[in-house]
Amino acid sequence: MVNSCDGVSLQPLLRMASCAAAAQLARAERIDIQRDLADLALAAAECVEHAPAGTALMQCVAQRSPGPNWWLPKSMYDEALRNASCTAASGSIPLQVEQPCTSCGEDKTEKSTVEIYRPPPDPVVLWKRFASPHECDALLELAGGLPHLPALAAGAPQGTIRRSLSKALHWDHHPQLAAFQARMLAAAQNWTGEDRLDPSVLAIGEPMNLAAYLNPGDEYRSHCDGRCGARPSAQDRIATSIIYCQVADEGGHTTFSNGHLKIVPEQGDMLIFGYLVDGRISLEEHSACPVRRGQKWIATQWYRAAGSYATAARAAEAEFCAESEKRIDGDGRAERAVSC
Numbered sequence: 001m002v003n004s005c006d007g008v009s010l011q012p013l014l015r016m017a018s019c020a021a022a023a024q025l026a027r028a029e030r031i032d033i034q035r036d037l038a039d040l041a042l043a044a045a046e047c048v049e050h051a052p053a054g055t056a057l058m059q060c061v062a063q064r065s066p067g068p069n070w071w072l073p074k075s076m077y078d079e080a081l082r083n084a085s086c087t088a089a090s091g092s093i094p095l096q097v098e099q100p101c102t103s104c105g106e107d108k109t110e111k112s113t114v115e116i117y118r119p120p121p122d123p124v125v126l127w128k129r130f131a132s133p134h135e136c137d138a139l140l141e142l143a144g145g146l147p148h149l150p151a152l153a154a155g156a157p158q159g160t161i162r163r164s165l166s167k168a169l170h171w172d173h174h175p176q177l178a179a180f181q182a183r184m185l186a187a188a189q190n191w192t193g194e195d196r197l198d199p200s201v202l203a204i205g206e207p208m209n210l211a212a213y214l215n216p217g218d219e220y221r222s223h224c225d226g227r228c229g230a231r232p233s234a235q236d237r238i239a240t241s242i243i244y245c246q247v248a249d250e251g252g253h254t255t256f257s258n259g260h261l262k263i264v265p266e267q268g269d270m271l272i273f274g275y276l277v278d279g280r281i282s283l284e285e286h287s288a289c290p291v292r293r294g295q296k297w298i299a300t301q302w303y304r305a306a307g308s309y310a311t312a313a314r315a316a317e318a319e320f321c322a323e324s325e326k327r328i329d330g331d332g333r334a335e336r337a338v339s340c
């Protein structure tokens with residue numbers, strides 16, 4: 001009996017085909033979903049520990065899995081890789097570079113470190129200690145404090161993959177955000193090589209998103225902020241920056257499972273990644289691993305290409321706000337109305 005396709009979030013046609021194929025094969029008693037998923041998880045765990053840095057995890061998994069994985073629904077496959085990448089014993093090893101510190105005031109001799117995990121065209125870098133504790137406190141104050149962040153609505157498009165509190169911070173409500181966002185944008189432009197990132201983020205852009213993972217198990221499962229490698233339309237996001245204002249004592253790391261990267265940030269670090277790639281397997285897919293102990297909160301800024309920003313951002317914001325207004329069942333947590 002095959003019912004493991006329930007809850008799978010593939011494109012409907014692909015999902016139907018994939019699930020039908022799986023059901024047919026399973027009926028023929030040649031395939032056992034649970035067994036094949038367990039094999040996949042084992043292969044992924046081995047690859048996460050042993051594949052050399054830079055090797056795409058998918059290639060290693062394909063070589064090590066005893067059976068074919070092509071028929072598994074994509075979301076199950078992605079989840080297995082992601083779970084393995086979250087349990088990896090240590091973080092990936094980056095190339096480190098030093099640069100003049102842009103947040104050290106008058107002291108021009110101070111340097112800041114940037115860790116390069118992957119070069120363009122889909123770069124991933126971690127700017128160490130980008131935000132000071134004071135800057136993070138200021139962001140939180142604008143959001144009204146951690147206990148007052150609204151929970152993501154269960155009915156929201158991302159409600160099934162994201163378990164966290166979340167709030168949009170609007171520039172026009174909080175003018176003091178502007179200088180900080182300008183610094184984030186400059187860093188993102190520099191490290192993605194994307195001078196197309198729209199500077200109008202400062203005036204009318206997609207709001208900054210504060211997200212808090214306060215309970216054990218809070219997470220953001222595998223997803224793409226952009227188009228997962230498909231040709232981006234004029235309105236799609238092309239880069240992301242995430243400031244880790246608080247990191248969990250255990251868990252809560254960020255992984256790029258397809259690209260075999262595990263980022264273990266410290267407080268104040270900013271992750272920057274770009275994903276304007278076309279026509280090849282995307283390494284953009286990423287996730288926030290479940291928090292195991294302690295709490296984590298982040299500030300995310302998504303970027304689009306110049307010219308696309310105003311309409312797309314407004315549409316996205318309107319959708320987000322409409323969904324967020326819905327009440328939340330909250331998985332046993334207190335129900336709370338959401339204001340946007």
Ligand SMILES: O=C(O)CCC(=O)C(=O)O
Pocket residue numbers: 211220225240242252253254286287288289298300
């Ligand atoms: O919390 C994280 O580590 C990842 C967050 C994320 O993917 C996002 O905000 O788009």
Ligand SMILES: [Fe+2]
Pocket residue numbers: 223224225240286
């Ligand atoms: Fe993301």
